Amino acid sequence: MNKQNTHTEMVVIGGSAGSLQVILEMIKKLDTGIPFPILLIMHRKAQSTSILPVLLQQFSAMEVIEIEDKTEIKNNTLYIVPADYHLLFENKKIMSLDSSEKMNYSRPSIDVTFKSAAEVYGEHLVGVLLSGANADGVEGLHYIKKNNGTVWIQDPETAEVDYMPKHAADKIDYDLLIKPDNLANFINQL
């Protein structure tokens, strides 16, 4: 759970190989009227089309938006970082896209967005790291903790590819290990 007496202003979720099924399961179960935005950073091939938001929208009560440069942040909205860009928060109202070098062989990089979100949202941020095959996101989670945010990690035993969550669980003083079935419930309770 989130820290007591701290209201959530943003949930950032990072995932790579094996995370899409967890995300699909989650969005089907999210309550309507979530009072904060949710941002998905998924490793995708550079030439990936923008069909992912269209597909996810078919399961989601929330509006699903693929981020463009200078996208305005609204509550009760599911944002997806586009392929081949890093996502940075300018402040609590605006997100921007960045095409600088790959981090951890990845663009978008989960670390880049987690760090940026941690600086902007501090203790009002929840960072979630799901299934994946590289270490992207671990340093970002560390940064979220350092800025008093909340860290959830997918239970590595439930991950299709456990390298990323296992690495994170070993290194980070996390708040919660999440099973895919429970992710939406925990978000609904924030």
Added chain:
Amino acid sequence: MSKKKILIFDDDTTILEVITIIFEENGYQVEISETSHDILERVSSFQPDVILMDNWIPKIGGVEATKLLKNHEKFKTIPVIYVTANNDIVALAKQAQADDYVAKPFNLDDLEEKVAKYLN
């Protein structure tokens, strides 16, 4: 009862991943391919009940890949549903000799309905 089998040719891994999850949840057996270079071997080994073919599938493209199947004595009766975001979808599907077509971005319910039509 054995599961109905779908073979999907598409170079977009996100699409492949989502469709696979959805169709497997609905009791289908799914195989995917990001290229058409070994199309005859894939069809021969998997023996699909229906094929989804993307227009931009690497190597020989969706039109030629579908024609290859439709002119093959063993595989010509397997239904092929042509999938593309191209505005000329009807002409492309016809040129490919596909049995049907679905425009991208598709509604997953519509896609499943269309697949089911060829399995009954």
